[in-house]
Amino acid sequence: MRVIVIGGGVIGTTTAYYLHADGHEVVLVDREQQLATEASFANGGMLHASHTEPWNTPAAIGQLLRWIGREKSPLLLRPSQIPNLIGWGLGFFRYGMPKHHHRNTRVNARLAVYSIECMRQLRAETGIAYDERASGILKIFHDSDEWVAGRTASERVRDLGVRYQMLDTDDVMAIEPTLDAVRDQIVGGIYYPDDEIGDPCLFTRRLGDILAGEGAELRLGESVTAINSHNGSVTGVTTDQGTIEADKVVLAAGSEAVALARPLGVRLPIRPVKGYSATVDVSDCDSVPTTPIIDAGRKVVITALGQRLRVAGTAEFAGLNRTVNENRVRIVLDQALANFPRLASQIDYNAVEPWACLRPMTMDGPAILGETPVDGLYLNAGSGHLGWTFAAGAGRAVADRVAGRSPAVDIEGLKYSRFTR
Ligand SMILES: Cc1cc2nc3c(=O)[nH]c(=O)nc-3n(C[C@H](O)[C@H](O)[C@H](O)COP(=O)(O)OP(=O)(O)OC[C@H]3O[C@@H](n4cnc5c(N)ncnc54)[C@H](O)[C@@H]3O)c2cc1C
Numbered sequence: 432m433r434v435i436v437i438g439g440g441v442i443g444t445t446t447a448y449y450l451h452a453d454g455h456e457v458v459l460v461d462r463e464q465q466l467a468t469e470a471s472f473a474n475g476g477m478l479h480a481s482h483t484e485p486w487n488t489p490a491a492i493g494q495l496l497r498w499i500g501r502e503k504s505p506l507l508l509r510p511s512q513i514p515n516l517i518g519w520g521l522g523f524f525r526y527g528m529p530k531h532h533h534r535n536t537r538v539n540a541r542l543a544v545y546s547i548e549c550m551r552q553l554r555a556e557t558g559i560a561y562d563e564r565a566s567g568i569l570k571i572f573h574d575s576d577e578w579v580a581g582r583t584a585s586e587r588v589r590d591l592g593v594r595y596q597m598l599d600t601d602d603v604m605a606i607e608p609t610l611d612a613v614r615d616q617i618v619g620g621i622y623y624p625d626d627e628i629g630d631p632c633l634f635t636r637r638l639g640d641i642l643a644g645e646g647a648e649l650r651l652g653e654s655v656t657a658i659n660s661h662n663g664s665v666t667g668v669t670t671d672q673g674t675i676e677a678d679k680v681v682l683a684a685g686s687e688a689v690a691l692a693r694p695l696g697v698r699l700p701i702r703p704v705k706g707y708s709a710t711v712d713v714s715d716c717d718s719v720p721t722t723p724i725i726d727a728g729r730k731v732v733i734t735a736l737g738q739r740l741r742v743a744g745t746a747e748f749a750g751l752n753r754t755v756n757e758n759r760v761r762i763v764l765d766q767a768l769a770n771f772p773r774l775a776s777q778i779d780y781n782a783v784e785p786w787a788c789l790r791p792m793t794m795d796g797p798a799i800l801g802e803t804p805v806d807g808l809y810l811n812a813g814s815g816h817l818g819w820t821f822a823a824g825a826g827r828a829v830a831d832r833v834a835g836r837s838p839a840v841d842i843e844g845l846k847y848s849r850f851t852r
Pocket of ligand 1: 472478687707791
């Protein structure tokens with residue numbers, strides 16, 4: 432069977448890997464000259480089953496509304512975007528209600544746990560290296576109420592296989608001694624031993640090389656302009672360079688999936704949520720944290736990837752605008768380095784690589800995987816803040832659906848049909 436995958440980010444490329452492993456003739460199309468040029472280029476690097484709560488918590492929604500238009504806030508809603516967000520935003524509020532939020536956290540956690548297992552298997556099968564480390568992830572808290580809330584959230588997903596250890600301040604220092612300078616500001620932490628980190632861009636490009644080496648067709652620098660169908664069944668795609676025919680198409684185009692699906696009557700409740708990262712070589716610094724850290728209150732992540740330090744965070748509703756705003760990069764960097772004053776004094780700020788991109792976020796939180804009402808058109812879209820975490824599990828589950836198999840993970844709560852009932 433010939434299968435086209437639209438989008439060579441981490442999600443599309445991993446899906447292509449599993450489709451190829453199933454023996455299909457795979458065509459992976461991306462508009463950029465290289466894979467992983469958009470959201471999968473320089474994200475936080477974390478594969479975190481520990482961090483699967485959808486972002487529409489009542490606290491976050493309150494902060495978002497309080498901080499509308501405030502350039503320095505970690506959550507920023509630009510007033511010009513409010514008209515584009517009305518329908519999606521109402522859903523975002525509604526699915527923030529505890530019963531929905533708790534269920535969707537579990538849907539995400541189940542897929543995340545499965546995905547980390549799949550990633551370990553994929554690593555063993557391919558020998559792929561991507562500055563990965565199975566080091567676990569440490570969440571730190573500056574506020575006791577947030578620490579308690581973090582424990583409650585972790586308890587909700589423990590039975591799904593998300594292991595965690597509650598830590599007092601001394602325990603946090605034992606795991607990550609470079610935090611010692613701010614010891615008096617940290618009330619506690621939670622350590623998740625099964626989480627991992629790695630560079631999603633290295634991973635995606637190396638996986639692309641493996642696929643190309645094994646005969647999959649990578650069509651880079653080619654933009655899909657339409658998904659073609661006849662009598663309700665998909666027939667292929669039209670690109671800026673011609674037509675490609677196929678038996679099935681998987682749409683994995685990140686935030687652009689919405690516009691490609693709409694002419695076929697598939698309305699995806701996905702909106703772009705912009706985030707920023709900063710990456711800097713720290714090979715000359717002597718106080719680099721070795722444990723990946725999520726600073727829960729400041730909403731930033733801090734990850735050492737090989738000789739580089741990556742910090743990432745902020746959520747900005749700015750439409751499809753991918754412009755890198757240096758001020759917001761600096762906010763993320765300063766928030767992260769507030770925990771590491773010695774490192775902050777050692778970094779060469781001129782060498783910092785700034786980056787911004789769009790998380791494709793569904794209104795309820797979980798991704799959208801599998802069939803659509805158009806026969807032969809499948810989705811692997813809307814992974815939001817969890818696309819790197821989900822890549823292997825979601826890719827495998829979608830390949831299973833294309834082959835007509837039941838995925839090994841329960842995908843109830845992840846299907847498109849949840850929005851059409
Ligand atoms: C600041 C930040 C930090 C993050 N940190 C983490 C983290 O620590 N852990 C985690 O799990 N997730 C994280 N994420 C989320 C994660 O990066 C995304 O969920 C993930 O990269 C989405 O992958 P994707 O393949 O769906 O999208 P993308 O990587 O955007 O890929 C979509 C691809 O589709 C292509 N495309 C689009 N339109 C067309 C077209 N018409 N024709 C052809 N090709 C097209 C694009 O060129 C692109 O390559 C973070 C995101 C951000 C922004």
